[in-house]
Amino acid sequence: MNIDELISAALRVLENASVPLSRFRVGAAVLTANGKIFEGCNTESLIPVLGVCAERNAINHALIHGESRFIAVAVVSDLHLPLLPCGTCLQYMQEFARQEDRDILIIAEGRSGDRIVTSLDELFKGGFPPETSVKDIQESFRWTPE
Numbered sequence: 001m002n003i004d005e006l007i008s009a010a011l012r013v014l015e016n017a018s019v020p021l022s023r024f025r026v027g028a029a030v031l032t033a034n035g036k037i038f039e040g041c042n043t044e045s046l047i048p049v050l051g052v053c054a055e056r057n058a059i060n061h062a063l064i065h066g067e068s069r070f071i072a073v074a075v076v077s078d079l080h081l082p083l084l085p086c087g088t089c090l091q092y093m094q095e096f097a098r099q100e101d102r103d104i105l106i107i108a109e110g111r112s113g114d115r116i117v118t119s120l121d122e123l124f125k126g127g128f129p130p131e132t133s134v135k136d137i138q139e140s141f142r143w144t145p146e
């Protein structure tokens, strides 16, 4: 795997970030098990909760093309220091990683050129455990008055 190539792909789409509110741009690129790279940038809405992180947009970009086995995710931003994925994105990644019981390499690079190379397992210790089924989750949200 060429990490520089993945970072370059993330940097190219950072320019396309749609961020009228924050002006804070993030680019991401995912490498799939088939060796393909899919990019994503962050997108914002005037309704803040409708915004989507670059990492999840990159994953969704891959899903649109039928790719759901992820090897690595690269993240770049306007920050001087490397920016790691947020908890929401880590949860999202975990849902794909656990399907194959595989870790995902995570690479973050800042404008300074500083790079953090870590992994999903290293960053995300929580979330629904791997053996959780959709039925378990549905039942956990069912509220019963006492």
Ligand SMILES: [Zn+2]
Pocket (backbone or CB within 6 Å): 053, 054, 055, 056, 085, 086, 087, 088, 089, 090
């Ligand atoms: Zn995120």
